[in-house]
Amino acid sequence: MSLVSRDPILLTPGPLTTSLATKTAMLRDWGSWDASFNAITIDMRKHLLTIANAHDNHVCVPMQGSGTFSIEAAINTLLPRDSHMLVLINGAYGKRMAKIISMMGRKVSVFETADDVSATAADVERLLESDRSISHVGVIHCETSTGILNPLREIAQIVARHQRSLIIDAMSSFGALEIDAAKIPFDALIAASGKCIEGPPGMGFVLVRKSVLEQSEGNSTSLALDLYDQWSYMEKTTQWRFTPPTHIVAAFHQALIQFVAEGSQAARFARYQKNYEALMAGMEELGLKPFLDPKIQAPIIVTMHAPDSSHYDFKRFYNSVRDKGFILYPGKLTQAETFRIGCIGAIGAEEMRQAVHAIGDALQEMGIKTKNIE
Ligand SMILES: *Cc1c(COP(=O)(O)O)cnc(C)c1O
Numbered sequence: 001m002s003l004v005s006r007d008p009i010l011l012t013p014g015p016l017t018t019s020l021a022t023k024t025a026m027l028r029d030w031g032s033w034d035a036s037f038n039a040i041t042i043d044m045r046k047h048l049l050t051i052a053n054a055h056d057n058h059v060c061v062p063m064q065g066s067g068t069f070s071i072e073a074a075i076n077t078l079l080p081r082d083s084h085m086l087v088l089i090n091g092a093y094g095k096r097m098a099k100i101i102s103m104m105g106r107k108v109s110v111f112e113t114a115d116d117v118s119a120t121a122a123d124v125e126r127l128l129e130s131d132r133s134i135s136h137v138g139v140i141h142c143e144t145s146t147g148i149l150n151p152l153r154e155i156a157q158i159v160a161r162h163q164r165s166l167i168i169d170a171m172s173s174f175g176a177l178e179i180d181a182a183k184i185p186f187d188a189l190i191a192a193s194g195k196c197i198e199g200p201p202g203m204g205f206v207l208v209r210k211s212v213l214e215q216s217e218g219n220s221t222s223l224a225l226d227l228y229d230q231w232s233y234m235e236k237t238t239q240w241r242f243t244p245p246t247h248i249v250a251a252f253h254q255a256l257i258q259f260v261a262e263g264s265q266a267a268r269f270a271r272y273q274k275n276y277e278a279l280m281a282g283m284e285e286l287g288l289k290p291f292l293d294p295k296i297q298a299p300i301i302v303t304m305h306a307p308d309s310s311h312y313d314f315k316r317f318y319n320s321v322r323d324k325g326f327i328l329y330p331g332k333l334t335q336a337e338t339f340r341i342g343c344i345g346a347i348g349a350e351e352m353r354q355a356v357h358a359i360g361d362a363l364q365e366m367g368i369k370t371k372n373i374e
Contacts, residue, residue: 139166152170165187175191178269280294
């Protein structure tokens with residue numbers, strides 16, 4: 001039984017804890033054809049382009065479903081059937097992108113590095129020079145499996161210099177880490193409502209270069225996930241092509257207004273950075289060690305080594321921390337026993353310190369010695 005009367009704080013990288021204003025924005029029903037709802041959609045699309053400084057050459061196409069639906073829509077729509085896409089993999093989301101490409105019937109090559117190692121711009125240059133048939137490159141900005149930050153800017157510049165098309169999965173970084181289309185050339189960038197903009201989950205969106213999207217009619221082998229069709233219908237009618245997730249759109253729009261009021265990306269990054277620092281200071285006190293070198297760690301989600309104790313059991317640990325009011329995330333690595341803690345959501349450093357206390361108490365209850373009580 002939970003010891004706290006409030007809802008647990010989600011330390012997970014989507015869904016995450018949303019603000020009360022975002023939650024209450026869902027307490028209204030909307031007609032999907034109504035001008036007031038369509039005005040929200042239009043404003044939401046503008047906000048999202050602004051965040052990436054992408055008004056000049058890109059358009060924003062929202063898509064129903066979780067983030068993966070938007071990745072699949074982007075790949076299936078933007079890749080001509082004879083494309084060849086190279087995916088840089090250092091975790092589960094890179095693997096998922098490669099799987100989507102192959103399931104959509106396009107040719108895929110992968111360059112896989114260890115979970116704690118990024119592909120470099122030099123790697124990408126070598127791969128593009130050695131295979132002229134590669135037309136597209138896929139990269140995960142922050143690989144949420146571990147929290148590693150991949151060198152997006154350097155990779156984007158190499159891909160542009162070689163005149164290939166870059167598709168970025170920026171799901172867990174968009175809004176928190178700077179992505180400026182003037183400095184980071186990309187053809188498509190994919191993110192979703194329930195991550196660093198702090199909306200509820202249920203829709204994704206693609207920022208796509210307009211000239212590329214205009215050329216992509218008829219590429220998609222899927223009706224529902226045809227990004228071109230979704231875009232051209234929305235341009236013509238201002239409406240979503242099929243039933244929109246109205247409550248999610250309204251709440252996401254509300255979350256965008258709060259995002260701007262907070263100070264946009266720079267302020268969001270600063271708050272998450274403080275969350276991360278408070279968390280790491282607490283973990284250090286408990287004697288728990290991060291999996292990644294802090295130099296390559298994004299302040300989005302942290303992978304921690306499990307305590308080195310025969311008393312440790314993730315399920316029991318998880319349940320105990322949850323009963324104290326915090327939802328943790330299991331690890332996603334095969335080579336080491338780990339768990340993950342998200343730093344994102346409508347929370348601050350105080351909540352992170354409370355989470356550290358909950359984790360420390362849970363470990364003590366399990367009979368696991370923590371450094372600060374030795
Ligand atoms: C969350 C996330 C996704 C999408 O996952 P869904 O479960 O479909 O929302 C994709 N890539 C990354 C890097 C993510 O963090």
